[in-house]
Amino acid sequence: MKKIGFDNEKYLKEQSAEILKRVKKFSDKLYLEFGGKLLFDYHAARVLPGFDPNVKMRLLQKLKDSADIILCIHSGDIERRKVRADFGITYDADAFKLIDDLRSWDLDVTGVVITRFSDQPAAKIFKNKLERRGVRVYTHRFTKGYPTDVDLIASDEGYGANEYIETTKPLVVVTAPGPGSGKLATCLSQAYHDHKRGLKSGYAKFETFPIWNLPLGHPVNVAYESATADLGDINMVDSFHLEAYHKTTVNYNRDIEVFPVLRRILKKIMGDDGVYKSPTDMGVNRAGFAITDDETVRKAAVQEVIARYFRYSCEYQMGFVEKEAVERAELLMKNLEAKAEDRCVVLPARRAAQEALKKGEGNKGIFCGAALELPDGTIETGKNSPLMHAASSLVLNAVKKLAGIPDQIHLISPTIIESIGNLRRTVFNSRVVSLDLEEILIALSICAATNPTAQAAMEKLKELRGADAHMTHIPTSGDEKGLRKLGINLTSDTDFSSLSLFES
Numbered sequence: 001m002k003k004i005g006f007d008n009e010k011y012l013k014e015q016s017a018e019i020l021k022r023v024k025k026f027s028d029k030l031y032l033e034f035g036g037k038l039l040f041d042y043h044a045a046r047v048l049p050g051f052d053p054n055v056k057m058r059l060l061q062k063l064k065d066s067a068d069i070i071l072c073i074h075s076g077d078i079e080r081r082k083v084r085a086d087f088g089i090t091y092d093a094d095a096f097k098l099i100d101d102l103r104s105w106d107l108d109v110t111g112v113v114i115t116r117f118s119d120q121p122a123a124k125i126f127k128n129k130l131e132r133r134g135v136r137v138y139t140h141r142f143t144k145g146y147p148t149d150v151d152l153i154a155s156d157e158g159y160g161a162n163e164y165i166e167t168t169k170p171l172v173v174v175t176a177p178g179p180g181s182g183k184l185a186t187c188l189s190q191a192y193h194d195h196k197r198g199l200k201s202g203y204a205k206f207e208t209f210p211i212w213n214l215p216l217g218h219p220v221n222v223a224y225e226s227a228t229a230d231l232g233d234i235n236m237v238d239s240f241h242l243e244a245y246h247k248t249t250v251n252y253n254r255d256i257e258v259f260p261v262l263r264r265i266l267k268k269i270m271g272d273d274g275v276y277k278s279p280t281d282m283g284v285n286r287a288g289f290a291i292t293d294d295e296t297v298r299k300a301a302v303q304e305v306i307a308r309y310f311r312y313s314c315e316y317q318m319g320f321v322e323k324e325a326v327e328r329a330e331l332l333m334k335n336l337e338a339k340a341e342d343r344c345v346v347l348p349a350r351r352a353a354q355e356a357l358k359k360g361e362g363n364k365g366i367f368c369g370a371a372l373e374l375p376d377g378t379i380e381t382g383k384n385s386p387l388m389h390a391a392s393s394l395v396l397n398a399v400k401k402l403a404g405i406p407d408q409i410h411l412i413s414p415t416i417i418e419s420i421g422n423l424r425r426t427v428f429n430s431r432v433v434s435l436d437l438e439e440i441l442i443a444l445s446i447c448a449a450t451n452p453t454a455q456a457a458m459e460k461l462k463e464l465r466g467a468d469a470h471m472t473h474i475p476t477s478g479d480e481k482g483l484r485k486l487g488i489n490l491t492s493d494t495d496f497s498s499l500s501l502f503e504s
Helices: 007-026 042-047 055-062 075-080 092-106 120-133 184-194 221-225 239-245 254-268 294-317 323-335 346-359 391-405 414-426 437-448 450-460 478-487
Strands: 027-033 069-074 113-115 137-139 173-175 203-206 234-239 251-253 369-373 377-383 468-474 489-496
Touching: 007 055, 007 173, 007 203, 027 184, 027 254, 042 221, 042 294, 055 069, 055 113, 055 173, 055 294, 069 184, 075 092, 075 113, 075 120, 092 120, 113 120, 113 184, 113 239, 113 437, 120 137, 120 377, 137 437, 137 489, 184 203, 184 254, 203 254, 203 391, 221 294, 234 254, 239 254, 251 294, 254 468, 294 323, 294 468, 294 489, 346 377, 346 468, 369 391, 391 437, 391 450, 391 468, 391 478, 414 437, 437 450, 437 478, 478 489
Parallel strands: 027 173, 027 203, 069 113, 069 173, 113 137, 468 489
Antiparallel strands: 234 251, 369 377, 369 468
């Protein structure tokens, strides 16, 4: 059983009180830039054991009578089809999903803002689709004068040129699928329009990481740096806060670098009442106060840094990131005196691959191994074969162990597996007939309808959520999707699982 190091209920109480306190500072309206993931914040859940991945949504529910919600998305991310890595879906698809998720929590989006809009075809399609489903969409173009000409930025040609979004509640939460979506510009644009209308609106920022009241080198803050190694984010002491209050706090480089300009814009729009003395002042985050076991979160954060190193190494092999991201992640890992093999499932997975090699049990010259840590701390392994992928055998072996089913008993008849493989070969004309995890899970569910043993094993799948796993090869699409749906935290070495460029 994994230790808990974070108190959700304390966090909810403190965080909601802090936000409402900031709302009262501005008599008419507060625009709150909501950073990070609104739902399914698995990074926070891994780094802060006990953190509810959906705690922000619970927070919004507590504030729903006081809050409107605006969703921002950068038009360039729509055009480039940028992908949210944890779900494997594009940002525009994630925006659709987020609206649906909010509605399932009895929350609604006041409007969607397409930022830095320049009539991109994909952004127009996105806009049309939302509007034809009854969602109000606004378009904001690049702000003239940004970031140096404050007089032009805070003018009718700058923020004033943007469409104004009508809101009715004292708190306006501005969120997005990911970073760089234009949340800040949307908040300031709204504040500019409000002040022209005689309303005293303000701005604040809600980010979980870095945690401002933890030390700069605390593993939790290092894990944030590692998570954004591809963006070049660096944690820094907030020099503005240190100078103003003689207290050491932590923020990240982009907020600190832009603060002088932001302070001038805020003063131009709001006067002295809306100006903060430091980036830390702008924030309302209380996550650091809900940590109940520092040693537990330190250990979890180190594991997250190791996992990020594996992820960037694989993304470099696949062409998604540059070498600098891998080097940065490796440096952060070494700074914590950690190494890749400190992830407990790495060496067992590699030993499983070596065992497959010795026995000649791989598939077409590829010998893959996989390992998973069960809730009781024991390690289960799996190997690839002509019938199934390593991820498939790993999950079947794991649920067998959890259900107390002897290893020699087949959950899925080899005849059924061979029949599905034959379908792939003779009907689908596929050169690969071994089954990936998604296919194996479907086969297991079919067998469970008539086989009580398979049913008992299938019921144990939910106990794998949150488990750590490692594979010696980059997973195929079907393996990755299956593992993601099961909620398994996967890392892998950088070898491809097939010699074929198309299949891998």
